[in-house]
Amino acid sequence: MQLDSESNNDQLRQAWVQFSSAESYNDYCQYWLELMCTRIGGVTMAALVLESGDAGFLPTAVWPEKSQPDDEFTALIEEGLEEAAGLVHSLASGSYGVAFPIRLDDQLVGVVALTLNVPNIVLPEVMEQIQWGSAWIELLVRRQQGKEQSEQFDRLSGAVDLLSGVLGEEKFQPSALRFVNELAAAFACDRVSFGLTKSRQTEVVALSHSAQFGKKMNLIRRLSGVMDEAILQRGVINYNFTSVGESQLVLREHAQFSQSGGNGNILTIPLHSGDDYFGAVTLERAVGQSFDEDEVGRIGSVVALSSEVLRNKEKQDSSWYQHLYRSTRTQLGRLFGAGYLGRKLLLIGFALICLFFTFAVGTYRVAADSQLEGEVRRAVVAPFDGYLEDAQAKAGDRVRFGEEMSRLDDRDLTLERLGYLSQQAKLQRQYEEAVAQRDRAEAKVLQAQLEQSQAELELVESKLQRTRLKAPFDGLVVSGDLSQRLGSSVGQGEVLFEVAPLDNYRIILWIDEHRMLDITEGQQGKLVLNSLPEQSFNFVLSRVTPVTEARDGGNYFRVEADLLNPSPRLRPGMGGVAKVEVDDRRLIWIWTYPLIQWVKLKLWAWIP
Template sequence: MHALTRPAAVVRPVPPAAAPDTGLPAAGRTALALQAALLGCSSFDEGARVAVRELALRLGFERVSMALARENTLQLVAVSDGSATDAATPARAALLAALGETFDQQAGVVWPEPRGHTGVPRITRAHRALAPSRGDSVAGVPLVVQGALLGALCCERRGGVPVDPDELAMLEQLATCIAPVLALLRDRERPWYQRLQAVATTRTAPWRRVSLVGAVVLALLVLVWPADVHLGGQARLEGAVQRVLAVPADGFVQQVHARPGDSVRAGQVLVELADQDLQLERQRWQSQLAQHQDAWATANARADRAQLVQNQSRIDEAQAQLDLVDTRLQRGRLVAPFDGLVVQGDLSQQLGAPVRQGDALMTLAPGDRFRIIVEVDERDIAQVRVGQTGTLALTALPWQTLPLRVTRISPVAKAVEGRNVFEVEAALPDRPADLRPGLQGHAQIDAGRAANGWRWTRRLVETARLALWAWWG
């Protein structure tokens, strides 16, 4: 047996505060007031305390207690008189027993039973223990949300007016109104996995459990299913060999016979430099060569060996200078060293422009041999190996993918658009006729197979692991 902290007194129901007549019965106005008070609460604990306090004040009970079903146990969560809910006392044990009695029977329980009661008999042993004095009454109602038990309420009144069937029915109605709001407050504070478990185990929608289990199984299969791992990035097409045509000597551009994109043949003249000065110099050396030859012939006729040797040396010097001028004239006509394409050097708008020795005029590449340069991120380069295969999609040929094979990995990284990349060279086994050096696109290198979950989270895991190592050492 337990004793309450308040003295026993005759407590009669207190009517709700005066409010405009809305045409609703008293029970409806009370239910709306309770729901409005609960909706203003920020947590479940606050809502439970407000609910028991309002029920005690509005219905004239000495004490109203609420218990909630948590993890297959019934836990006391709120008492209207402010008693501790977690103190291990006989009074608390008796109160929990009464709440459990209501919860297990899933129906309203009242003690003492009203006279002339003809309904289903209820077990009232725990309720009787809470009402030891004559004239005390105890009523309990379950909290039900969509057919699922949320908890129970226990209302105690010391002496005075006992709980009649109409008041018990009103209690059940109010419990039905506040239970959904309390469930919403509780669910808002529950972790996501508990919400998922509640949806999966609900008895009101079995199709949800089937759908949820199917979705989880499908997601797991997708995560563990192996798939091809593709690495790569931006790619560009270059000639396997590139030849630069440089200026052999200072001069001026006279004629241009090819532009970038033109196909040229080996030996074809591409650029001609101005040769007027060289032609004049050639005539001067030809004239001197003729004079020295005449002098040599005169010395030979006189048998003057000294003049003969002197003139012969001058003849050799003039001939060497003449050969040098002829070579410079020949080198002033830049020709294609092989069949290919002009990839750089548009000189058509620079006729007559001065050029200096060593300046690059044109760049040629063979039209039948190409290489692919793939920019691979430094985080992926460890998985790239020579001999791996892949595919190339060019921007100019988006409808066609070309196979490639890795032939070389550059050991030095370079910065491109704020990130470090390694240049990976690849060859094209099949070469379509419409390829041109300078085309760009995207390449993917096959780096084996891995689970989809690892493929999607690899970058995140590696970044986190590096950050953890940098933090902890």
């Protein structure tokens, strides 16, 4: 193959002329592809595929024009895009397939694919030609991106300038007036109007070059219809008096407005935030001054940036009841409209719970801190002043009736008993002598002394018996530990031990004063002890006392109850929580009663 042979000079020169004179983007790509195929020679089919934004990679040029690539050629293009590297394949037709990627800053922007009928020895030269020629496409893409960035910068600059003017005003109405005036001046419009949707109808709130206008004017009503037409169709309407039939949207309101005194060119842009369309902007120009696509894009950018600010200003200037109405309407729309499934499920669940607690009935119980006590609590005291000699029992021990718990020192009493015995023997001898001598007077005196000595002896013996402190009944020692006091003195009447029975108990409940009106004797309930949480014990209230006690920052009444099902595992002094069953009431009342009672008391305290 001769790449630059004399026979191809004229054709190559013509291709260069067409390529140099290309004006549009598509012509540039098409003439470049023809130039490359002419220079290489032997090309049967070629395609240039470039990235087209959101549409992905699309064929931009095909050579020969209007030719249809077969499946094998399409697979070559797809492989070139996937591999992003130069490829050479032998095709089923006997020709060669070549694919070469086009990159821009290490990013794949396209691929060139060709099928050739050439010897394989020239394939490296072909790849080199494609590599050198792809620089023209890279230059085109870079220019196109630069142009788009410049247009985007111009749009952003204009939008920011207009936004700064809108933000410079504190109130909504001056901001809206400045917005339409600046927009009319920037895009050479005869009139610009701005409206917001209120009660399903657009209300014109600002008109360029008009500080005040009547809301019932025919112009304002027609402008409102024009804006509603664009909002309802969710699209930008570019109405041109000379080309009405070209648009696919309904233009009835725009046509009527133009014929009734409006301008020949009307551009209406609906304002929206997501799916929420809240207003529109209408721009008007005279006949012959239509809005081209570039202007529509720039105006859309400016309007989108400033309209949200104006909407927020309008909300901020609203009164409190307008804020309340708007918030309520929004929330109701979310609840009964489309979407927000989680919120709807939450509301339904809450409604079902409220319905359940409104009609469901449960047992109303009054909870109280409780303590278990023995039904009888007997004190073992010191019978007289003395010294401790021994202590066999202490708190927590189980004792039986008559079992010795402690012993006082009896040495002094034993000696005193021996003295009284000796004195009694002496008096007995003297009494017998007096009787023998028949001395009645002396005998009576001695008899009286004998009786006195016997009484004193019995007293001493009684004290000796009482030195051994014994259990009054079978039970549990609930207090008293004398093991550290052996040898110390004790006073008469001093409590040494307390004993409670193990089979008879009573429960002491501390009822909050707020619930005392619900408590009466004879009510039943259940007790759960801290040490036995897996078991409950039944009880019945036996006595409601007027005794109160301050506990945990509150005032509590002492209530006594009889235990109905005692257990060998119970011990006096155990604490727990008791619940008194009052009656059956609605669950909603049971759950809210403490709160309602608290609110009533607070209101009574606060109301003068």
